Amino acid sequence: MPYRRWKRHGHRHGMHRMTEPRRCIMKIFEENAGHLSAEEVFMLANRYLPNIGMATVYRTLDILSQMNYINKIVSYDGRARYELVRDNKIHTHLFCVNCGRVFELPSLSEDLIERLKKDINGNAENMGIDVHSFDVRIQGLCPECKKNK
Amino acid sequence: MPYRRWKRHGHRHGMHRMTEPRRCIMKIFEENAGHLSAEEVFMLANRYLPNIGMATVYRTLDILSQMNYINKIVSYDGRARYELVRDNKIHTHLFCVNCGRVFELPSLSEDLIERLKKDINGNAENMGIDVHSFDVRIQGLCPECKKNK
DNA sequence: ATTGATATTGATAATCATTCTCAATAATAT
């Protein structure tokens, strides 16, 4: 179900009712391009809903992920990040080993992705595994941290 | 410094002394091909060193990683895995969304890796980032979990 | 609009992997 429809009161998505915290958090992702931690989402939501609780943030991030409105990204620093689902391109992310932030890289060229898919699906068939998704991850220093080193 | 030399008493690696727990845990990785969690390493080490503590396991995994004898892999289930460094190939790992285990896929073809490297390094240059390493990750079902579904 | 069934909330406690603290011990240099 597209988010536009669910956004209005009176439109449930399965068992999921539309509520203020959910609308607010979804709005935050629509207005922020980056890869936000739960804590960052909490602080942004807090400006509009001063009583919102951390538990609600986590619960909402969870169902928005399930609904495929946002992506959950598990980083190396022990905290997850979330981003709005904008397209179905394979994301290439940089995980900064210094500050822990996640950065977007330009997507790989179409034919490179095609060859990756082919290669991976071939191996998957041989091994008897079921591929849901894949991605490319880079570890290194973000522009800011590279300077200050 | 190669592990063979460090393995003997009286041979330090910088400030790192050679001790029973370190020898034991390194041996465990040499004898186990898989991707082990700290808990799994602890249980295996426990058979030889009944008094070993969890803190020592974590500390040892940490310095073995720094020494580049083992790789640390951050999984999606909130616990890290570790594997012996055997070569410098780009690892393609399957992270089973059902059981949380990590599996090795055959490495990508040489020229595919070369093209990936080129593509990534090109983007890295433009963005002013410093690439330390990269890898391809698959999320899906392992052979075992695929059957039992 | 009012009602009733129930999904959601915020506060708080609990969990779980990992890290820290510290006094006792073991590994190396002399």
Next chain:
DNA sequence: ATATTATTGAGAATGATTATCAATATCAAT
């Protein structure tokens, strides 16, 4: 053998995420 100091194991502490639960808000049926 002795002195120096890195390492250990036990247990406490941390920090992100989940679970619990009574109060509240949403939505479908009236």
